[in-house]
Amino acid sequence: MSNPTGSFIWYELMTTDPQGATAFYGDVVGWKVIGGGPQPSGVDYRQIVRSDGAAAGGMLALSEQMQAGGARPCWLGYIHVADVDSTVEGIVADGGKVLMPKTSIGVGSFALVTDPQGVPFYVMSPIPPAHDPDATSDVFSPTKAQHVRWNELMTTDADAALAFYQRHFGWGQEGAMDMGSLGSYRFLQCGGVTIGALMQKTPQAPFPFWTYYIGVDDIGRAAAAIEAGGGKIIHGPHEIPGGEFSLSGIDPQGAPFGLVGPKLS
Structure with a gap:
């Protein structure tokens, strides 16, 4: 992915009510949400889509098990890193914590961590699509609506x-x-x-x-x-x-x- 390392390349809403959140952000921002229902992994994950048809981020339905483990509705950002393992190792050595260890899926590897003050965020090493090795995430824009x-x-x-x-x-x-x-x-x-x-x-x-x-x-x-x-x-x-x-x-x-x-x- 051609975004500079350190860029925010994805945003994710964790919510207890995907249908309600879809309606709310649709009215407020103009987004649509596609997908839904449990995936093969059992996770209910949906994609937030802008009016231009491109992705703005993701929506994760918080299960009862996730909530029992302390997860609460919030927005999380994903920061682009070259290597998740070495980044997580450095964060932990610097006083941060790992909330979810490295996970690898088709779009890349990521881990949920905190900074030393306890603020959570993801680090991610993305895998670009095979047909577009120089793909760039545009979920962040300093000027555009719906980003x-x-x-x-x-x-x-x-x-x-x-x-x-x-x-x-x-x-x-x-x-x-x-x-x-x-x-x-x-x-x-x-x-x-x-x-x-x-x-x-x-x-x-x-x-x-x-x-x-x-x-x-x-x-x-x-x-x-x-x-x-x-x-x-x-x-x-x-x-x-x-x-x-x-x-x-x-x-x-x-x-x-x-x-x-x-x-x-």
Whole structure:
């Protein structure tokens, strides 16, 4: 895959209600979801599809067994690495943990890990399609609707987290905004592209976590759809540099998410 190592190449919604989540994100973002029902492995995994027909990510139905093991509704990002085994070894040596060991399937190998502050994410070494060895994941775009446009880490130790992600994924850090008592909102780069930011956890946040901001065509319309669909807006919509607006919310099943886009209504 031709994405730079360190790129976010996939996003996954873990949910207790795939049908409900499909309806909710369909109304809010404009996505469709295809597939469903138990796979041969017994896992219920579906694909999130944009209006252009390309994949935006995946949806995993949380079984009772998964929930009994501590899994809860959330969004998870997959970070592109050259080798899962060596990356996981380095993460563990650096204070991270393995939540799910390496798994290999037709599209590649991946493992679910945490950073030293306990924030979960996947690392993945993808296998491109045989007919397209230079395939590129476009689930992240800093400008387009129905893609994730921003990756935001809220952490209990911003300095340590920044060093961790730089060390293991080669991220850059240029530019910041002053957030007063919370310190700096520091911008992150991968392959020369600004992919998001990290900040110190606010006192109101129950735990450190990644928030993935999904692009929408109209933040006003999307905010109304959140409330109509049983979700909850936590912050926003607030204007951000450049004139667009962002908000953070929780979907009806309890997964935190963010939105970003113009305000047209």
